Amino acid sequence: MKKLTKILAMLLVVASLATLMVGCNGEESISKEEALPIVQKLMEGVFEINRIHYGDGLEHIDIETNNAYVEMSSSEKYKSLEEIKAFTRSILTESYAEELIVSTFEGRYSAGGGTLAQPRYIEVGGAILVRKDIEPLVDVYVYDLDTIEIKETTSNIINAQVTTIDGNIKSIQVRLEKNGWRINSTTY
Numbered sequence: 001m002k003k004l005t006k007i008l009a010m011l012l013v014v015a016s017l018a019t020l021m022v023g024c025n026g027e028e029s030i031s032k033e034e035a036l037p038i039v040q041k042l043m044e045g046v047f048e049i050n051r052i053h054y055g056d057g058l059e060h061i062d063i064e065t066n067n068a069y070v071e072m073s074s075s076e077k078y079k080s081l082e083e084i085k086a087f088t089r090s091i092l093t094e095s096y097a098e099e100l101i102v103s104t105f106e107g108r109y110s111a112g113g114g115t116l117a118q119p120r121y122i123e124v125g126g127a128i129l130v131r132k133d134i135e136p137l138v139d140v141y142v143y144d145l146d147t148i149e150i151k152e153t154t155s156n157i158i159n160a161q162v163t164t165i166d167g168n169i170k171s172i173q174v175r176l177e178k179n180g181w182r183i184n185s186t187t188y
Contacts, residue, residue, distance in 0.1 A: 028155060029153040030153050031153070039148050043183075045087070046143065048087070053103075055137065055188075060132065071129055072130050081128060088100060093184040105120070119131065141187065144165050157175055158181070159173055172187070
């Protein structure tokens with residue numbers, strides 16, 4: 001009986017230590033209260049991501065010219081394509097940001113069995129030029145950030161829902177990467 005008691009005591013100690021170790025290895029999920037401001041901050045940046053990459057784009061000088069590209073308006077805050085890329089990377093996961101950057105700044109589009117290169121923006125002589133004939137997506141979402149609802153959290157993923165101003169509900173996933181929390185869902 002003493003032997004059985006010692007074995008049970010040892011098993012309880014081992015189980016307790018295992019529970020403590022799991023709790024200390026960073027695998028606990030963050031709370032919904034901690035997750036909400038993370039998602040809100042990133043979603044504030046989504047407005048700009050959608051404008052630059054999917055929507056109306058960077059403001060540009062509206063002049064009649066046969067050139068495909070016209071100069072960006074001086075009212076824009078960006079001074080280089082690298083600033084826009086850095087901003088994109090600060091909001092979106094590394095893989096999603098890179099995919100969007102290639103699409104926007106290298107303009108790789110498949111057409112008729114080939115690949116066309118029509119970057120939306122280029123930089124020439126330190127000036128950002130905007131391709132004037134790229135049409136924005138018609139239905140780019142605008143979100144009501146007061147409607148963000150955290151659905152689930154883990155140590156490195158936040159799943160949320162947010163409603164657009166026209167009533168659509170969009171699921172958003174946010175991931176923790178080496179540079180912080182980033183959105184891993186399409187937002188347009």
